[in-house]
Amino acid sequence: MDTIKQETLLGIDLSYAYTQISYQTEEMEQPEAFTEQEERALIPNLLFYGQESKKWYSGYEARQKRDEEQGSFFEDFDRKLKKEEKIMIEDTLYSYKQLFVKMLALHMKKLKISFQDARIAITSGNPDILFDELEDVKKWIKEKQCIIHRISHFTAFMAFVLHQEECSGTKGIGLLEYKKEGMAYHYLGRTPAGDMLQIQTIPLEERLELEQGESKDERFAKMLEKLFYQYKTPVVYLTGSEFDGDWMNETLKVVCRNRRAFMGQNLFTKGAFCFALEEGRKRNPKLLANGLCLYNIGTAITVNGQPRFAPVVEGGCDWYGQKGAVQFMLENEQKMEIIYQNLRTKEIEREVMVLHGMPKRPPMTTRVEVEAQYTSSKEGYLKIKDLGFGELFPTSHQIWVKKIVLKE
Template sequence: MKGGKILGIELNDEYCQISYYDDEKHEPETLEVAIDNYQIPLMLGYLKEQWVYGKDAKRLSEVDEKYTVSNLYSKALQREKVVLGEKTYDAIWLLAKFMQMALELFGSIEYITFSVPHTDIDISKMLKGVGQFVGVSKERVQVQDFKESFCHYMFYQPKELWQYEAALFYCDRNEIRAYMLRKLKTVVGRGTDLFVTVDEVASAKMKELAAIYPVLNVDKAKDADERFKSFIQSVFDKKVVSSVFLTGEGFENNWYPNSLKVLCNGRRAFLGNNLYSKGACYASYRKGRDYEERPIYLDDSKMMEQVCLKMRVRGKECWYPIVEWGTHWYEADGQWEVLLEDTSDIEIHIESLASGELQAETVSLAGLPERKDYALRLQIKTMFLDEQTCKITFKDAGFGEFFPATDFQVEKMIHLGGSNGQFNSLS
């Protein structure tokens, strides 16, 4: 059994990759399937009342495909029914079964972050359900896309590697895509908060790549090298780039020596295929163990507003965020219990990151029972009805056996701006 209880899992249609946080090394390690091979085939098989997964399922498929199922991730997204042997299964259940088998050696798991090509509310709900299937509560399961995983990976690298922009090149058999991590210039008054994003800045179809992978064709490799070099130069034009990361199966053969010289000219370059799972593992570590303030990742799907209440936290008064910017609206529901001082209303602050505007809303507590300070316990619950509407509920929670809870409850609707192109106003 592995000691890691904090996991990052990359999922795509072909394979799964698992990184776990090593408490002794203080960094993620990636589960090896074979020497220098971290990719677990995303396949499941069932024969003679026995389930197999990964490499064993792949070997079984070579004998008889009808006992195996591949493309589990896309089938689960499409909510497909899958015939395996003589039975029919929900593809989501099969994906959950695969993850259960793949994670058996980890024992008790604290946090999981899934890293997938893209995410939305349906994907998030599905993968949180998969997490629950393997014994992790949905509050301890996160879902993020590859760009955000790259960002979380960079947060834990030496600062000089992302002092300026950091580049990521992904290459498969047919295409190269380029991404840039950059810091955002936000409105004044945001304190020491640092906001970053990752942009896809360019992509190119390269027919030569199919010819040079997995068997190297010398002439095709030279052509691909020259095209990749030109591609890099166009991406780096007028940019100051601190570091470069290469990932994807297309970089496995050393077909790009001239391009590599351009990549390494005045900057450090790194090659590897476990960046996304390690970035996801760092995201889990950040949620569960790391309480230090770090940069906040933003993109078009993240919230640009923050909702705060004035509280005393660990003896210090502050505007405490009950809805934080940089979260997905469909993951921003929360619940707290607070002790009230002598007050007749609660003030809510809604801060816009893009415009810098601060909106104040007041909630009356008229009708709340009168009790001495700190004997009034209030339950506060946030629930998003859609991307732009947050319902905040304030409810009397009582105070143990001394003061039973009453039926006092008040609701406040907060209308937020949603995306509305606000993210694009940051540069």
């Protein structure tokens, strides 16, 4: 039996302020978390260009070099990524998104590994960070053949859970996420039909309002008692910077009562790594969650005289880069049926798209290519290209494009 070569795999968790990386090469038996100074896993998102050294630096090294020589220092990407202006560095104009991607590439190069044919999953809790330009990291690490996946924290959480022994066979898994930006409880379970995984998100900020004379710990414990009664789970994970410190006493009693609890700050990094691992094996399951694609989009074709739904682009996943194409023969060369399949309700919606200007040909002599792509979780486009039918009926080179707007 032929052995399958182990890919180089990376899981990266991005925020505006920090980056975390988990990786594994062919020579490594287990994935490792990259750490910098004093074994810190959080790499600060800082970038510096030294005028004297003519070099770029990132992370802690950028902060150090800023104090040693003159140059251009970049931080606070939460504000700067929203700006359209460009910065001139040594006769080259950079947008802030390009600088952010360059910084990420410098972070990655610190691993001192080859990225040839690597599979890299980048996750973030902020969708605005997962912009299209992240694909350009391949240019900065000089490996155009590596594969980039952009995934949400929901997808990373699912991938992480499916790789944990303590979660095997468990019906529902909880995740408490507590950051400065807010707090939420995410519950991973199955849909009522039982055919798909789904994550339900419950915002918790309002439930944390303290009553007079009540401590944060007491309020937290009361809130969690009600929460766990409604969303029963034998396993719960806690993550987020606001869990740091020794303020949890009553809270931990509630969290650990009749369930296993785990706390850490690298869950999403590990989850991104697990996603990259399973995506190479085509084993990541479909998932329903806020911000993910809810619909399969396709058309109806005839196979052996029977109508069949042919998906062009599938839902149940993140929308970033979700694109597909199929080719088939049109039964009616003047129109095509578009089908939207809701994965949650199982409802089917149909729409007829008239192909104005399509040349008239005999039945089953018009071949078309249908391409569909998500541009957000609720929008996308459909593009239909006339391919003709060989030399008998040459293509007209016409293209029809339709914008898609999907319901909740």
